Ligand SMILES: Nc1ncnc2c1ncn2[C@@H]1O[C@H](COP(=O)(O)OP(=O)(O)OP(=O)(O)O)[C@@H](O)[C@H]1O
């Protein structure tokens with residue numbers, strides 16, 4: 001178990017900046033996740049930590065040891081690849097035992113440890129099969145066992161669940177979380193699935209075009225996004241652009257003549273009277289009955305509705321420029337074309353400074 | 367990136383495994399391919415301590431080498447003998463050695479292209495009874511039976527041949543046909559090489575996305591228009607690659623000239639560059655006499671023509687894909703049934719083609735199992751004597767032993783070098799790595815006789831004389847290395863293909879689990895590409911066994927170190943008619959080895975392997 005520190009790490013692939021001055025520290029035993037859209041540099045960052053890629057600039061430290069120039073086999077990391085990279089010419093047993101054989105451990109100890117880890121990942125009985133004879137979930141667990149058995153300082157997981165179906169994905173992520181907690185191993189995880197990241201991580205780093213946008217606890221990142229990108233990437237939302245009428249703990253925006261009150265995501269943000277800002281409205285924060293806390297109130301016509309199972313999505317047209325996305329109880333019988341009122345507490349209305357190049361008044365993202 | 371970063375990057379990529387792999391591979395390729403060829407070029411511009419063009423001048427201005435007026439011969443002429451017999455002679459004009467070689471190579475390329483192209487079109491596009499038999503028979507000429515196949519052609523078409531026997535003695539006609547000289551070479555080489563074009567065309571045609579042709583048909587193109595506007599242009603790279611290889615192979619071929627000149631005293635057949643170079647080297651009698659320095663200029667001219675072909679084709683298609691592995695199509699190809707008229711046309715073309723093209727190989731078998739070599743026009747009795755000679759005749763047993771030893775040793779080095787270079791090229795991000803890739807492919811385009819001349823220069827004097835590498839003492843040792851560099855591409859390409867199909871993350875997983883590069887290479891990489899190494903190694907092995915140019919040239923200095931092909935050349939080239947059957951037995955042995963190893967390596971590599979090489 002170590003803490004991993006990246007200091008100003010830069011990696012450029014012919015003109016694409018895959019890692020852009022990344023500086024961060026991952027603590028002992030922490031479950032840390034890199035989250036971001038495809039191509040943002042998550043895999044690259046992970047591979048730099050593993051030593052499979054070398055940074056153009058910057059250093060990497062395991063505890064206080066500078067490992068920047070170490071080849072991968074001297075770093076003591078356990079990596080699980082997105083495609084698992086199980087060796088087709090070896091049985092499950094041999095795949096898992098490989099790292100120990102390389103370390104020249106006595107055979108009886110190897111056997112003992114392999115069986116222990118097989119129990120841990122619930123694969124006992126499959127040790128003589130070849131990887132091609134396993135299901136996707138089983139292969140994934142072999143890959144995990146193979147990385148865990150060498151008791152690595154850091155466990156590196158590159159989208160380990162992306163090849164699995166939805167149900168298995170949920171099972172396996174709980175499994176991974178359980179193992180990580182049991183072993184207390186520093187774990188760095190890569191995914192582009194924000195829900196997965198929130199469920200599994202102690203902290204997440206949101207990446208975009210090689211840059212870290214925000215690091216924090218999942219709740220913090222979701223509730224207090226550092227910028228528009230993080231806000232929209234972390235979940236579906238309505239984004240409304242307006243002019244700041246009053247700034248402070250409760251900030252007032254005027255959007256197309258409609259008054260919206262909310263709280264700035266952070267205190268040090270550049271939100272002044274007269275400047276442009278956006279309000280982020282998460283669909284699940286809306287209520288149809290007026291809550292006791294002070295809330296924004298909207299009235300409008302239901303333009304569109306969709307039943308999704310756990311909730312029904314609605315789109316409500318408040319004015320020509322304001323259209324709001326909200327989730328309601330799936331049992332409610334609201335029809336398209338009817339007029340409704342909805343409420344969102346000031347405390348759940350997130351205010352962020354407006355960023356040039358993002359001319360959005362209405363947006364829904366998932 | 368600054369210098370420091372570049373150095374750091376180099377240090378990372380150049381781990382010990384890579385350094386050792388590069389050092390071994392590069393030094394072998396350098397000493398046994400690049401340096402000899404380089405010295406050859408230098409020597410061609412060198413005389414008594416100064417730079418000179420006089421050797422080139424001498425070669426290019428002498429009518430012996432280049433003559434715009436024919437020095438003799440005739441494409442077709444009719445003479446009347448004293449006995450009233452009409453002689454029809456076809457042997458070609460003699461335009462001097464250099465022009466002869468180029469003209470022969472051009473005609474062979476044209477004829478082989480026509481036959482290969484039509485055969486490939488028929489096989490790729492039509493369904494008809496017996497198609498699979500034709501597919502196999504059409505490849506028979508690829509079975510290398512050096513010298514003996516040429517001898518068979520002479521035995522059938524020559525003055526005392528089967529054809530004339532039928533005309534004269536059976537039909538009683540007062541005609542005699544004499545086909546030989548350069549025309550004879552063109553016939554023999556066309557028959558041997560057209561399957562190379564066929565295979566390349568076929569794989570191009572099969573790999574054309576059917577929707578391309580369907581789209582054109584949809585727009586109204588049909589029949590020949592479709593072929594001219596879509597099919598042919600799309601398969602042109604395959605044709606061009608095949609044609610270039612045929613051109614180079616024809617240029618460097620020694621089998622046909624040696625057999626025709628040796629066994630039938632056909633002087634015109636010896637008037638080509640390859641034969642002249644060969645003659646000049648062996649006539650030094652092991653260094654006792656000085657070599658004619660024009661040999662170097664001649665060699666450089668031949669190399670130049672081969673290089674032009676190679677560069678042209680490199681620009682056009684990559685020899686990589688072509689060197690041997692051509693995968694079958696992924697689409698269900700466009701195959702049509704034939705009308706009965708079409709069927710007759712197809713048979714009228716294919717039946718003669720496969721019969722004529724495989725008669726040299728059939729003749730080799732016939733020579734081996736009968737007394738045909740000495741019995742006149744037709745064999746009179748079968749015999750096992752010739753085949754038994756393979757295990758009984760001490761000289762033959764020794765030649766076989768030599769061949770096996772050299773080939774096995776060469777394959778050992780080839781596997782080492784081929785696997786190393788393929789691995790470095792496939793996996794390492796080193797600057798200039800593409801050059802290594804080209805160097806490994808280039809031996810396909812370097813004529814064997816050029817390698818032989820280069821060795822003659824490098825290993826006959828200076829630091830190597832008196833060492834085990836002395837060409838007059840140990841040509842056998844040098845043959846191991848000439849086989850190595852000449853047959854390297856087969857293994858290197860097979861291994862490269864294997865590495866491309868193996869995901870890098872399999873190696874990275876091993877590295878991140880603590881295995882060093884060497885451990886990863888031994889435990890992960892090698893087992894994963896074992897099939898490709900074995901398959902490629904087998905191919906290299908058979909082509910070592912049937913290697914001609916350097917074998918017969920170098921072994922002439924020490925006949926007791928000669929491999930099979932040297933033995934064959936000394937029988938047939940020396941005109942020892944009585945024992946030609948022994949050479950035929952060796953030919954049968956070679957064919958058997960080739961068939962078995964093709965089958966085995968096809969099975970191991972699990973893909974169609976277009977095999978080439980002479
Ligand atoms: N070896 C390479 N050569 C050139 N460009 C590369 C290389 N590896 C990555 N890149 C580029 O760097 C950027 C970041 O790639 P990376 O694989 O880290 O993305 P990612 O965040 O893991 O994406 P995904 O979620 O799709 O896996 C991409 O634009 C990619 O095209």
Ligand SMILES: [Mg+2]
Pocket residue numbers: 042043044
């Ligand atoms: Mg990735």
